[in-house]
Amino acid sequence: MRVRLLSPDHQLDLDADPPWPAPDLVVDLQLDPVLDAMADGDALIRRVATQVLLAPLNAPGSIVYRQEVAADCEQREDVVRRLYVVAGEALESLRHLYPGFLRRTPEMVVRDSTEVIATLLPHLRVVADVATAALAGSLPSQSRHGSGLHRLFTDLVTELDDACFADLDTQLRRLAFPGGMVVGKRLGTGLAGVGDVLHPPAKQHLVDRLGLGDHPSLSFELAARDEAGSQLLSDLRDRALVPLAPAASQAQEDVKSFFRGLRTELAFYLGCLNLRRQLTEAGGVTCRPDLAPPGTGQWNAHGLYDPGLLLRHPTATAVGNDLEADDRAAVVLTGANSGGKSTFLRAVGVATLMAQSGMFVCGSDWTSSVRSGIFTHFVREEDATMASGRLDDELVRLRRIVVALRPDGLVLLNETLASTNESEAADLGVEAVDGLVAAGVQVVLVTHQYALAAKLGGGPDRLFLRAGRADDGRRTFQLLPGPPLRTSFADDLYARMGPWPEDSARGPAGGPAGGSPGPGAADDPSPVSP
Structure with missing residues (x-):
């Protein structure tokens, strides 16, 4: 019997290692x-x-x-x-x-x-x-x-x-074999018994086995310490059971x-x-995704949120975002620091994995083409195990992704090439994104670098989303269509980290005089509302 609950054709190999990446x-x-x-x-x-x-x-x-x-x-x-x-x-x-x-x-x-x-x-x-x-x-x-x-x-x-x-x-x-084994043989060369055949117990009647039937028979008993005889009898049983074992x-x-x-x-x-x-208890909504064949260009979702974030903050309310990216080869996320860009990027990646694993998706609805592969390239902190600098490490990881990619794949880039200067990052980033798009791969990019976002262009195959920010510096965690801005509002972060004595008179942006946090500021801003 085959279970066939995950696939009609094969069973899950639990001992196999999950494929890279x-x-x-x-x-x-x-x-x-x-x-x-x-x-x-x-x-x-x-x-x-x-x-x-x-x-x-x-x-x-x-x-x-x-x-x-x-x-x-x-x-x-x-x-x-x-x-x-x-x-x-x-x-x-x-x-x-x-x-x-x-x-x-x-x-x-x-x-x-x-x-x-x-x-x-x-x-x-x-x-x-x-x-x-x-x-x-x-x-x-x-x-x-x-x-x-x-x-x-x-x-x-x-x-x-x-x-x-x-x-x-x-x-x-x-x-x-409660009544013992019945093994048949035929005589071979030198009158040796050959051709062991195991018979069902009913093959021989009890009276015949006792020698009381019409056909005379011979029997013998092994002595209590006849080790050689016991071994011969064991070998006989083994030979008879060879076809059955x-x-x-x-x-x-x-x-x-x-x-x-x-x-x-x-x-x-x-x-x-x-x-x-657990998501329902935390107030999260879920839906059954609709998947289209690869290459159809379908991709839109509403109320999309990161389930991991909601699970870490179950008493908060998830802020969902919409994605209208049909026939868009590249989606670029820009805007205010700590405005929910990376969280939305993770929400997209998790939703894609869940949808193509046969699961529900965390959002109101989800429709997309099936991806041939899902890859991520997030910023890494430099550590002692690196044999070279962060830029070299980023380029090596990018190359590995490019080698493994196939048409209709999905690549999620989070602050990629942030380890170099803005001019060099813009040149390298545009080359990477345009190359991936030309190869039939869809790209979602989070960047705080205006030069890179501006050089990516605003053609019909590009979608720019910008993290929302209220006039008082409060993050709305809503990503709405909009061109990139020259600022990512770092002054808001500066204000939240105060108070700063030298700024006590002027009051930094996003906060009142004295450097205290402005309305809506939080120590750990995230796209959930208390």
């Missing part, structure tokens, strides 16, 4: 709060969520497949959680078994395999009962019979019926694989349920 995405997009919320204290859920979220799909059909499973899981959360617990209990029960490792003879393989199946059989019955009860309920996609969850329930009810369990019970009793081993592995796959794949959807619950 997974480590950069976790750091740059600040995904830890999201992953922690999905896990809700469960280490397996966090591991699975990390694996799935950092390996987004690039086929609209596969994404819709997961969305339908997620919708059914939300409708029957009780069933999903019950199956997850049962699968965990089944795998936990195997920890009490002690299979032999030093000498894996066919007899030991058959014995250990039957013990595993017998241990898992009660849990398999529970799974079948849960599936039967779930099919009697309602699922959003049940009418079209297309959901992976509905298909799983149907397969379980069909395959794990009463006849299946009766047959399993019978086979387990036989493989225990691989089948028994594969059968127990199939049952274990089913429970592992069931628990692993349900873990992702439980993570989605956990995350949605």
Whole structure:
């Protein structure tokens, strides 16, 4: 039985490392709060969520497949959680078994395999009962019979019926060989017995085995300390069980694989349920995204916010932003310092990952073309491990992204090339952005450098958004269409860091005389409202 909840074609390989640039995405997009919320204290859920979220799909059909499973899981959360617990209990029960490792003879393989199946059989019955009860309920996609969850329930009810369990019970009793083994041979060269064949216990009647039937037979008993005879008898059993051992081993592995796959794949959807619950409790809205085929140029969203920020400040209210970027190859974010530009950039990146992983998106609505890959290039602090300067490090990381990119990819640049002077940054930045756009890659850039923003131009394929600022210096955290300004209002930050004795008479911009913070200022400004 295959679970097939994440994909109709393959199962998740939990041991595989997430592809690059997974480590950069976790750091740059600040995904830890999201992953922690999905896990809700469960280490397996966090591991699975990390694996799935950092390996987004690039086929609209596969994404819709997961969305339908997620919708059914939300409708029957009780069933999903019950199956997850049962699968965990089944795998936990195997920890009490002690299979032999030093000498894996066919007899030991058959014995250990039957013990595993017998241990898992009660849990398999529970799974079948849960599936039967779930099919009697309602699922959003049940009418079209297309959901992976509905298909799983149907397969379980069909395959794990009463006849299946009766047959399993019978086979387990036989493989225990309660009446001994019946092995047939034929005479070979030198009257040696060859061609060992294991017969079912019913092959020989009891009276025949005792020598009381119509056909005379011979028998013997091993002496209590006949080690050589015991070894010969053991070898005889092993030879008879050689054809049976691989089948028994594969059968127990199939049952274990089913429970592992069931628990692993349900873990992702439980993570989605956990995350949605915590976001809803914090006042965040979510939506099911619409994904179009790659290259269609669709990209717009409303009320988009960064879930990580809301999870870190659950008592605040998220400030959502809109994005109308259909057929725009580059989106440039400028404006006031601490105005929410980097947060919005992270919101775009997280939403893209969540949408293409089959999850919901944090916003009122989301429509976009499917990306072939998602890459981030955020500013890094210089540290002792760097073999060269920050500019060299930035260029090396940019080159790695360019090598890995494919058409219809998405690159998020946050204060890229800020480590050099404004003139050089403008020349390098324009060359990088224009090159990416020419290669069919969509770019979202945050910059405080006016020269770079101005040189990027204002053609029909460019969208400029500017962080809002009230007249009193208060940040609105709204990004609205607008050309770049020559100032990023650093005076506002200067005022918030006061009071400064030398400025006590004039009152710095954004604050009253004496350097005290102006209205709306905060020690840690972020696009959430208290």
